[in-house]
Amino acid sequence: MKQLFDYLPVVVFFGLYFLSGRDIMLATWGIIAATSFQVIAGRLIWKRWHRLHLMVLAVTLVFGGLTLLLRDDVFIKWRPSIISFVLAAVLLAGHFLRQRNLLQRLCEKLMVSGFGYVVALPRRDWSRLNLAFILYFVGLGALNLYIAYNFSTDFWVNFKLFGFTALQMVFYVGAFLYFYKRMPDADRQRLFHQDKQPPEAPAKKDEDDDAVRDHQ
Structure with missing residues (x-):
């Protein structure tokens, strides 16, 4: 549920854009409202402020507000890059x-929450994965700006919806395959043959489980 909740602003933005006949201003109002709702509802449901949601809200208010105030959609196009x-x-x-x-x-917290244990990887592999994510986010932000300044708003919205989704899937599948290849054989067997393993009590979940996602 929480993962779907994270994508609420994006769903509202694209939904309003296409349902309104490609009205970028209405879609901007929608993403501001949805992001604000996301932060408030998250506080009420999970009893804490989600830092990633707060960051996204701040960026949305600044760049969405500039788009509405100046009637210039270039600012809302900057939002994903920022x-x-x-x-x-x-x-x-x-x-x-x-x-x-x-x-x-971050991944260790997710593994403890999902599997009840941590899959061990050497520090070098975690460093490579971390650098890969850094390059991915930088490249994604740069590509977004290139599309925003060189193509129409309609092309930008469609590419953001379909092109960026495809890029995200390719990258995350590649990251998982690298993780899978580098994990110890014992952990690989344990992960994919859990029915042969005795149940384990999950470790206590840390309340600070902010995830690094493409809230764009």
Whole structure:
């Protein structure tokens, strides 16, 4: 449920854009409202402020507000790039400032939550994955700006909906295949043959489980 909830603003934006006959201003109003609702509802449901949602809301209010105020859709087109660049910067800072980089900590929390245990990878592999995510977010942000400034608004919306979704799927599948290839054989068997393993009590879940996603 939470994963679907994370994509609510994007669904509202595309839905209003196409249902309104490609009215980018109405879609901008919609994404501002949906992002605000996402933050407030998240607080009420999960009893805490989700930092990633707050960051997305701040970017949406600034760039969506500029689009509505100046009647210029270039600002809302900047929104995905700014979010991607912020995520890349956070991962880059975590890459150098932590013994276990931010991506590793994040994935370990997700593994504990989903499987009840952590799949071990060497630090070098986590570093490679972290750098791959940084390059992915930087490249995605740069590509978004290129499309925004060189093509029509309608092309940008369609490419963002279909092209960026395809790129996201390719990247995440590639990252998973790398992870799968580098994990120890014992963990691979444990992960895909859990019916042969004795059940384990899941570890206590940390409340700070912010995920690095493409909230664009």
